[in-house]
Amino acid sequence: MLKKFLSLFQRRQQLSPVTVQVDDSEGWGDLTKLPNDYTYSQIQEIYADALEAWRKNPIAWRIISITTDYVVGDNIRVSSPNRNLNRFIYEFWNHPQNRMDLRLPGMCDELSRAGDLFILLFLNPQDGMSYIRFVTKDRITKIETAPNDWEKELVYHERLELTTETRKWYSPDHPDAASAPAVMLHYAVNRPVGALLGESDLVTMLPWLQRYSRMLEDRVRLHWAIRSFLWFITVPANAVAAKKEQYRTPPEAGSIIVKDESETWEVQAPTLHAADAANDMQAVRQMVDAGSGYPPHWRGESGDANLATAQAMQGPTERHLLRRQQYFTFMLQDLLFQAYGRSNQAGFTRNLVTADYDKLYHMILPEVSRWDNESLARAAREISSAMASANSLVGAAAGGSRTLSRWALKLLSRFAGEPLTDDLIEQILTEAKENPIKIFNPNEKPASKPDGETSKPENETSNNGYPRSEIHPLDRI
Numbered sequence: 275m276l277k278k279f280l281s282l283f284q285r286r287q288q289l290s291p292v293t294v295q296v297d298d299s300e301g302w303g304d305l306t307k308l309p310n311d312y313t314y315s316q317i318q319e320i321y322a323d324a325l326e327a328w329r330k331n332p333i334a335w336r337i338i339s340i341t342t343d344y345v346v347g348d349n350i351r352v353s354s355p356n357r358n359l360n361r362f363i364y365e366f367w368n369h370p371q372n373r374m375d376l377r378l379p380g381m382c383d384e385l386s387r388a389g390d391l392f393i394l395l396f397l398n399p400q401d402g403m404s405y406i407r408f409v410t411k412d413r414i415t416k417i418e419t420a421p422n423d424w425e426k427e428l429v430y431h432e433r434l435e436l437t438t439e440t441r442k443w444y445s446p447d448h449p450d451a452a453s454a455p456a457v458m459l460h461y462a463v464n465r466p467v468g469a470l471l472g473e474s475d476l477v478t479m480l481p482w483l484q485r486y487s488r489m490l491e492d493r494v495r496l497h498w499a500i501r502s503f504l505w506f507i508t509v510p511a512n513a514v515a516a517k518k519e520q521y522r523t524p525p526e527a528g529s530i531i532v533k534d535e536s537e538t539w540e541v542q543a544p545t546l547h548a549a550d551a552a553n554d555m556q557a558v559r560q561m562v563d564a565g566s567g568y569p570p571h572w573r574g575e576s577g578d579a580n581l582a583t584a585q586a587m588q589g590p591t592e593r594h595l596l597r598r599q600q601y602f603t604f605m606l607q608d609l610l611f612q613a614y615g616r617s618n619q620a621g622f623t624r625n626l627v628t629a630d631y632d633k634l635y636h637m638i639l640p641e642v643s644r645w646d647n648e649s650l651a652r653a654a655r656e657i658s659s660a661m662a663s664a665n666s667l668v669g670a671a672a673g674g675s676r677t678l679s680r681w682a683l684k685l686l687s688r689f690a691g692e693p694l695t696d697d698l699i700e701q702i703l704t705e706a707k708e709n710p711i712k713i714f715n716p717n718e719k720p721a722s723k724p725d726g727e728t729s730k731p732e733n734e735t736s737n738n739g740y741p742r743s744e745i746h747p748l749d750r751i
Contacts, residue, residue: 306417308424310468314415317471321388321412324474328387331483334476336573337566341475342382344595345602347640350378352606354635358624362614371405382602384408389464389472391605392430394443395613396456402622404613409458415440417460417470420447427470430458446612452619459612461605463598479565486558493551508538567594592643599642607635679703 305314312320327334352367354360367374385391388411395404409432418429428448431440443458444451451457462472476483505524509517517537525531533539563570569587571579579587611634617623626634680699687694694702 305415306419306470308469310466311471318412320474320477320480321410323480324387324476327476327480327483331487333486333562333573334479334483337475337479337568338383338386340568340572341386341595341598342379344592344640344642345599346378346382349375349638349640350606351638352610352635353638356626356634359610359614359626359634362617362623363610366403366610366613369403369405371403374406377406381408381605384410385461385463385602385605386475386598389462389474389477390414391461393459393461393609394456395459395609395616397616397620399620402617402620404616406609409443411471419470424470427460430460446615457612457616459609461601461608463601475566479562482558482561482565486555486562489551489555489558493555504541506540508540510536513537567591588643596642599639603637603639607637610635676703679706 305311305317311317324334328338329335352363354363366372381391390411392409392411392414394407394409396407397404409430413433414430415433416431417427418431420426420428426447427445430443430445432443433440443456444454445460446457448454448457460470462470464475464477465472505521507517507521513536559570559575568591569579569584571584571587572591611626614623614626618625628634680696680703683694683699683702
């Protein structure tokens with residue numbers, strides 16, 4: 275036994291040493307090193323699944339397209355009261371290398387489908403103009419942030435095709451961004467706190483979309499199989515062999531078969547139980563609708579919903595779309611701000627006063643809800659009528675309380691859906707005071723005329739004795 279142990283020990287000593295190699299490539303690590311982010315492999319899987327679902331599943335495609343239809347709509351216009359910024363916006367927006375009107379739908383699609391949008395701004399050193407390009411989410415392998423602020427992103431690593439190397443892109447917050455030929459901007463939606471990356475609008479629906487597709491495919495196969503049927507022929511026991519030989523080749527359609535009463539025919543076909551399957555498939559569709567936030571009638575399934583129910587179901591959906599439109603608006607404003615800043619660093623544009631960032635842009639956005647316009651107009655009309663009946667708004671505009679007038683105009687504009695700024699309200703009140711309008715008062719009697727003054731011709735006065743220039747507008751109808 276001892277000899278055997280010594281021989282095994284000597285053989286082990288003769289073995290060559292083993293070297294352990296650890297693969298520390300990006301595919302095995304975390305992209306952001308934050309606890310609430312997915313691992314790199316999970317990010318790749320979710321992105322690929324969402325893209326495949328958008329390409330092959332009509333429900334997934336429709337969910338993304340509905341978001342784009344409402345957020346981008348038929349047109350988005352951006353301008354600025356700052357003359358220099360407004361000129362730059364026009365040149366950037368319509369530049370042949372950018373053509374933003376054509377890019378907006380694709381940008382909104384990718385933001386909703388991937389949850390993240392990585393935009394590159396390439397600076398032209400000859401004229402200070404920036405050209406926009408994109409990097410897909412699956413090519414980003416790592417994001418570096420500031421050591422003491424994980425929300426401040428500094429460097430993005432892009433995976434190059436057919437190689438193991440990566441390319442670094444600086445964010446505008448990086449100290450060396452001014453000298454870089456391009457900077458990368460990152461925007462994300464559905465991002466949990468403690469994460470750098472967003473999540474796709476389809477991420478919660480992907481399992482249910484797959485289940486629904488499989489169930490529907492199975493039902494299609496069953497409906498194809500139901501077209502097949504079998505004939506069962508009952509004959510006396512002594513005639514089974516002869517009949518099997520006779521009907522070895524099934525008769526063609528339209529054939530005439532003559533038989534006696536001892537031979538009976540019956541057909542058997544598969545039973546689908548379609549009613550049970552319809553309930554199951556509807557339950558899966560409801561899970562998909564719950565994840566998307568869109569009511570069924572938005573994708574063409576009216577069901578048993580009437581007009582009142584359909585209108586009530588649109589409220590939460592429109593609020594969700596309005597919130598997405600607000601973020602998309604912020605993204606466009608920040609994109610233009612960064613592009614202008616790059617041009618300013620190159621010495622082609624003037625400095626911007628950013629004390630009031632919101633006043634730099636004027637956005638014209640598509641309406642998310644048509645019902646909001648009607649309700650706001652009705653509210654503004656009722657508020658203005660109430661104020662006019664109380665003679666508050668009229669009296670203030672004619673030289674009454676300036677505080678009351680300011681409050682009334684602010685309240686009226688807020689109910690109308692277009693809030694007025696304090697500067698604009700002051701301008702309206704100043705102009706109203708400088709150019710007062712004589713308000714028709716039906717209770718006021720005409721002033722008595724001095725002795726010897728002839729009355730005006732009848733065609734210059736109205737039926738109630740007022741000059742025609744002061745006739746109430748309703749009397750002219």
